[in-house]
Amino acid sequence: MGAHPIPEPVCEQGTLEDYGIDWEGPTPVDHEAAVDVPENPMPLQNRVFEHLRERIDPLRLSTCFGMDILVEALESARRIFHDVMDRGP
Secondary structure, eight states: OOOOOOOOOOOOOGGGGTTTTTTTTTTOOOOOOOOOOOOOOOHHHHHHHHHHHHOOTTTTSSSSTTTTHHHHHHHHHHHHHHHHHOOOO
């Protein structure tokens, strides 16, 4: 087996301002697309918050570093959310 020489890397001269720019790469698409964000249902958010505040004590003793309290809070919030959405605000 013969030894194959390793070619020297080709270094193009550039400036620090051009570092990381691929001048031959694709350009970003310019469009003025707007995103519609629905309104936050504040009455629902307030109901869920009040529900959690009345029923969940985040400072109580936990059996697994607070994860049991978090899961209980998430399940409770999901229940009240679905109850409100089924009945209407």
